[in-house]
Amino acid sequence: MEYRTLPHGGDRISTIGIGAGSLRESTSQEIKDIIDYGMENGINLIDTVMYDSSAAEPIAQALKGRQDEMNMQVHLGAVYPSGIYSRTRVLSKIKSGFEKELKKYGADYADIGIIHCVDEVNDFEKIMSDGLFDYARKLKQEGTIRYLGFSSHSPDICRLFIETGEVDIFMFSLNAAYDFEPSRGKLALSHERMELYRECEKRGIGITVMKPYGGGQLLNAKTSPFGRSMTIPQCIQYALDRPAVLSCLPGVRSRADLEDVLKYYSASGEERDYSFIGSLPHRDMQGTCIYCNHCQPCPSGIDIGAVNKYLDLEKAGDELAKDHYMKLSKNANDCTECGVCEENCPFHVDVRSRMKEARNCFEK
Incomplete structure (x- = not known):
């Protein structure tokens, strides 16, 4: 396992983590086996957002007595009424939802507290004016969260959060399909997105990556916007090559999925190489x-x-x-x-x- 250091605090984070969103497709015992296998191979980061909360209990059982070995990334604003995911901006629901999340996992604190899924300016402004950001800041001051962050798909929103000077980390949708744009008849890295990554590196703000495979689209030539597939090692390498990136959190449904991700560490440089993207002609897109x-x-x-x-x-x-x-x-x-x-x-x-x-x- 490889690790990267979170600049604000110095914690070492595994460069591959576990996205829990699809774990519900496994049985309770299989989920425990997945967590055990990941930790045996050095994984120490898990993101807890999921479609329903059925996987939460087996995750908690797998972590019982060793939560200090796993960094929990818990989202403020992701709630599960009747066990099904929803996003809320109602402060009372955010507070009770966060408390329920900690209780689910038998935890007194979350290593990373993420203000969940902010993609629009009016939503950011509401978060700043209606008390959610103040609440998150208070949780950090109290030690109930150790690192304060947010999740987003928007570079513009990321910059707004970064300019507060108070975030340590954020979760961002990052992959080659999202990062490239047309330039002089070919594809080139988006200047806007690359500047965001460099600014984060300069300020010591870490990035954890969601959607490293583009929701699976990049792994299939028929659905890939490039017209050809990328491999898992290529997708992981691409994300880890971006400035400020600490870890990739692909969703896993089974132990086999996790084994496939962990093969990244034994893949050769040639198997990780994604340089073909830069030579794709504009017309292919x-x-x-x-x-x-x-x-x-x-x-x-x-x-x-x-x-x-x-x-x-x-x-x-x-x-x-x-x-x-x-x-x-x-x-x-x-x-x-x-x-x-x-x-x-x-x-x-x-x-x-x-x-x-x-x-x-x-x-x-």
Whole structure:
């Protein structure tokens, strides 16, 4: 196992962690075996967001008596009424939900407290004005969380949090599909995203990675926006090569999934190499949305990249995608089919058809 140091505090974090979102597909005993196997191989980070809370008890049983060996990343605002995931910004529900999360795992504190899923400016402003950020700050002062962070899919929101000067870490959707954009007929790393990573490195803010496989899309040539598949070692290496990244947290459904991820450490340099992306011609990407938002601004205020991303994640089987889509302030229902986005899109995506597909997918 390889480890990286969290600058604000010095804790060593395993470069691969466990995303618990799909553990419910295993039995209780299998979940305990997965946690045991991961810890035996040096994993010391787990993110606890999941579609339902059925995996929480076996995780707690697996960690009983050795929680100091595992860094728990717990989300403020992810709640489970009737055992099913939902996101809330109601402070009383956030407080009770966080307390229930700690109780579930038999813990007195969370190593990392994450303000959950912030993707829009008005949501960020609400968090700052309605007491959620103050509550998170208080938890850190009391030692109930050791590191304060947030999760987001938006570089702009990340910068707003970073400018507070009070965050230690954040969870970000990061992979090659999200990071590349069109440039001079080929694909190049997004300047905006690379500057974000460098700024985090400069300030000593760590990044934990969600969606390192793009919800599984990158592992399949038919669904990959590149028109060819990437391997797990390539995806992991890509993420770990970004400045400030501490750990990748792929979702695992089984011990076999975790074994596949851990093969990264025995993979050769050639097997990890992802340099083919930079040589892909622009024309190979025609008709494919890579969420670059060059289509903006939308006259209706829709974050077109976010709608497309959640649509693709939903189609790939991500069970949280619909909830995140439905909480966008503007979504496909607000599309007037004006076509301005299509005039701006460098890949000639049929955005209006994608908006119709999103409506049919999420509003059914």
